Amino acid sequence: xxxxxxxxxxxxxxxxxxxxxxxxxxxxxxxxxxxxxxxxxxxxxxxxxxxxxxxxxxxxxxxxxxxxxxxxxxxxxxxxxxxxxxxxxxxxxxxxxxxxxxxxxxxxxxxxxxxxxxxxxxxxxxxxxxxxxxxxxxxxxxxxxxxxxxxxxxxxxxxxxxxxxxxxxxxxxxxxxxxxxxxxxxxxxxxxxxxxxxxxxxxxxxxxxxxxxxxxxxxxxxxxxxxxxxxxxxxxxxxxxxxxxxxxxxxxxxxxxxxxxxxxxxxxxxxxxxxx
Amino acid sequence: xxxxxxxxxxxxxxxxxxxxxxxxxxxxxxxxxxxxxxxxxxxxxxxxxxxxxxxxxxxxxxxxxxxxxxxxxxxxxxxxxxxxxxxxxxxxxxxxxxxxxxxxxxxxxxxxxxxxxxxxxxxxxxxxxxxxxxxxxxxxxxxxxxxxxxxxxxxxxxxxxxxxxxxxxxxxxxxxxxxxxxxxxxxxxxxxxxxxxxxxxxxxxxxxxxxxxxxxxxxxxxxxxxxxxxxxxxxxxxxxxxxxxxxxxxxxxxxxxxxxxxxxxxxxxxxxxxxxxxxxxxxxxxxxxxxxxxxxxxxx
Numbered sequence: 001x002x003x004x005x006x007x008x009x010x011x012x013x014x015x016x017x018x019x020x021x022x023x024x025x026x027x028x029x030x031x032x033x034x035x036x037x038x039x040x041x042x043x044x045x046x047x048x049x050x051x052x053x054x055x056x057x058x059x060x061x062x063x064x065x066x067x068x069x070x071x072x073x074x075x076x077x078x079x080x081x082x083x084x085x086x087x088x089x090x091x092x093x094x095x096x097x098x099x100x101x102x103x104x105x106x107x108x109x110x111x112x113x114x115x116x117x118x119x120x121x122x123x124x125x126x127x128x129x130x131x132x133x134x135x136x137x138x139x140x141x142x143x144x145x146x147x148x149x150x151x152x153x154x155x156x157x158x159x160x161x162x163x164x165x166x167x168x169x170x171x172x173x174x175x176x177x178x179x180x181x182x183x184x185x186x187x188x189x190x191x192x193x194x195x196x197x198x199x200x201x202x203x204x205x206x207x208x209x210x211x212x213x214x215x216x217x218x219x220x221x222x223x224x225x226x227x228x229x230x231x232x233x234x235x236x237x238x239x240x241x242x243x244x245x246x247x248x249x250x251x252x253x254x255x256x257x258x259x260x261x262x263x264x265x266x267x268x269x270x271x272x273x274x275x276x
Numbered sequence: 277x278x279x280x281x282x283x284x285x286x287x288x289x290x291x292x293x294x295x296x297x298x299x300x301x302x303x304x305x306x307x308x309x310x311x312x313x314x315x316x317x318x319x320x321x322x323x324x325x326x327x328x329x330x331x332x333x334x335x336x337x338x339x340x341x342x343x344x345x346x347x348x349x350x351x352x353x354x355x356x357x358x359x360x361x362x363x364x365x366x367x368x369x370x371x372x373x374x375x376x377x378x379x380x381x382x383x384x385x386x387x388x389x390x391x392x393x394x395x396x397x398x399x400x401x402x403x404x405x406x407x408x409x410x411x412x413x414x415x416x417x418x419x420x421x422x423x424x425x426x427x428x429x430x431x432x433x434x435x436x437x438x439x440x441x442x443x444x445x446x447x448x449x450x451x452x453x454x455x456x457x458x459x460x461x462x463x464x465x466x467x468x469x470x471x472x473x474x475x476x477x478x479x480x481x482x483x484x485x486x487x488x489x490x491x492x493x494x495x496x497x498x499x500x501x502x503x504x505x506x507x508x509x510x511x512x513x514x515x516x517x518x519x520x521x522x523x524x525x526x527x528x529x530x531x532x533x534x535x536x537x538x539x540x541x542x543x544x545x546x547x548x549x550x551x552x553x554x555x556x557x558x559x560x561x562x563x564x565x566x567x568x569x570x571x572x573x574x575x576x
Contacts, residue, residue, distance in 0.1 A: 003470075003471045003473075003474060004471060006471075006473060007471045007472060007473035007474070010473045010476075010477075011373055011473065013365060014365050014366075014368055014369040014372075014373060015369065016365075017361075017362055017365030017366045017369060018365075018366050018369040018370070018374065018378065018382050020362060020366075021362065021366045021382065021385060021386065021389075021443060021447070022381060022382055022385045024389070024440055024443075025385045025388060025389050028392070028396075028397075028400050028440075029388075031400060031404060032396060032399070032400060035403075078295070079295045079298055080295075082291065082292050082294075082295030082296070083292070083295040083296040083298065083299065085292055086289075086292035086293055086295065086296040087296055090289055090292060090293070091293075091296070099300065100296050100297065100299065100300060102562075102566065103299040103300035103302075103303050104299045105562055105565075105566070106303050106558075106559060106562050107299050107302060107303055109494075109497050109501075109558045109559075109561060109562045110303075110306060110501070110555065110558055111500070111501025111502075111503065111528055111554055111558060112501065112503060113501070113503045113528045113531050113532050113551070113554070114306065114310070114501075114551050114554050114555055114558075115306070116531075116532070116535070117309070117310065117313075117531065117535070117547070117548060117551040118305065118306045118309050118310070120535070121309045121313055121548070122305065122309060145302050148298070148299055148302070149299070152299070176281070176285055177285070177289075178284070178285045178288045178289070202391050205393065206391070206392070206393030206394065206395075206396075207393075208393065208394060208395050208503075208504045209394075209503035209504050209528070209532050212532055212535075212536065213532075213535050213536070233393050233395045233504075236393075236395045236396070236399065237395045237398070237504060237508070240395075240398070240399055240402070240508065241507070241508060246403065249399055250399070250403075253395075253396045253399050256393055256395075256396055257392065257396060260388075260391050260392060260393065261388070263391070264384075264387060264388055264391050268384065268387075
């Protein structure tokens with residue numbers, strides 16, 4: 001075989017690998033949507049579950065997901081964005097930076113079930129008087145810890161993309177560092193920060209293991225953040241594994257996939273607008 | 277600047293510093309809770325009995341997690357064997373030869389693979405892959421297999437599902453490290469008369485080696501830490517996996533399966549102790565990645 005024939009064979013292999021990667025995604029999406037969509041109806045989305053999820057709809061899981069995701073982001077956003085601002089705009093201590101960065105990487109690597117154990121011991125048991133035990137609040141605090149790394153990293157990138165000349169111009173006009181950050185750097189970086197928030201949202205929506213131990217998984221519609229709830233992901237798991245109602249599980253999975261699809265599309269859309 | 281404005285400035289910076297330190301504080305808090313809650317178990321049954329014990333029977337107060345450690349290693353190994361070649365080839369494709377339209381197709385596909393919730397992978401695995409493996413086990417291999425190994429819930433199934441789940445990590449990190457190489461490497465190789473493939477194989481790939489290694493280790497970390505998808509397809513019997521088709525329980529699934537009903541006491545302590553083991557494992561993985569990245573920077 002000549003070098004060129006070999007190249008041709010190798011490139012075929014590369015095309016094949018990329019094809020397999022895309023193919024796997026297509027198979028999964030098609031399979032879940034084909035199995036699930038026939039069972040998705042307006043009634044499925046708006047009715048409460050009956051018989052442990054065997055019958056009825058997923059309204060309580062949708063409400064639970066909504067409260068839980070919203071609260072997680074409200075808790076995580078100021079913390080993650082604040083940390084990123086400090087690391088990019090303020091800190092000039094190399095050692096402190098690398099220690100903090102190690103902490104962020106380590107946090108990103110911790111398995112979600114370990115976050116679950118932590119959340120259970122700290123938020124559910126230790127802070128029970130505040131969080132009410134298994135509750136949306138406990139779940140949200142746990143999830144906020146988990147998305148912190150994603151949020152910090154994406155915000156850092158967005159801040160670094162702001163040209164230095166903006167900062168210099170603002171400082172030259174007599175603005176302080178804090179004013180420059182608040183009125184020049186952060187507003188310029190908003191679209192990038194927004195992309196990070198949406199990506200974190202996707203992670204929170206898909207999270208399950210940690211919530212199994214902190215959110216409570218109750219089937220009722222939650223009336224406050226101190227009550228237990230279940231998200232769509234937990235609902236899917238419990239319905240598939242413990243109830244065995246596969247049609248409901250597939251329908252829930254289809255709804256989840258569409259949700260994730262919309263989240264991803266909007267993140268991509270915002271990112272593209274920034275590049276323009 | 278007035279004194280009040282100055283104080284406000286300083287306060288602003290302090291608050292930001294506090295948020296930046298939070299990640300570290302959380303990591304310490306997690307470590308503290310795992311060890312504080314798990315410690316009584318080490319004291320009661322001993323570290324060796326815990327890590328090296330082969331039976332897990334909470335009712336008889338037997339807490340040996342060796343089968344689960346072996347289970348985690350087994351499913352992770354299968355996942356890596358499938359995912360590493362596929363991921364590396366796809367990453368080389370994206371970084372080197374993909375035409376524009378293919379990039380616009382493959383990249384969003386990889387992003388979406390990363391975004392699909394793990395329970396959805398679990399559902400896919402248990403209704404699509406498990407039946408295939410079960411068919412294989414009951415027809416082609418039925419005579420040579422122990423009846424307990426014919427259900428389709430197995431090391432192989434869990435490894436396959438995990439392989440898909442860690443693919444995005446491996447692809448993204450590998451592609452990044454290929455793209456970060458100085459363009460002169462490729463130009464010099466091509467100028468010497470090497471073909472594009474020869475340049476990829478003998479110049480670019482070796483040069484990006486440490487970055488690729490970091491990607492593989494990160495993928496490994498994800499596979500070890502994954503819980504829900506594995507529970508849904510692995511069969512979860514707490515025994516030593518002896519074959520690719522044997523049911524298996526991993527460290528993570530053990531915790532998720534038993535925590536909901538483990539009352540306060542030695543059972544819960546054992547699960548927290550497993551959490552501590554997992555925590556140490558991820559810290560080792562993280563340090564390895566850090567070390568590789570550090571060496572990478574030094575050699576450049």
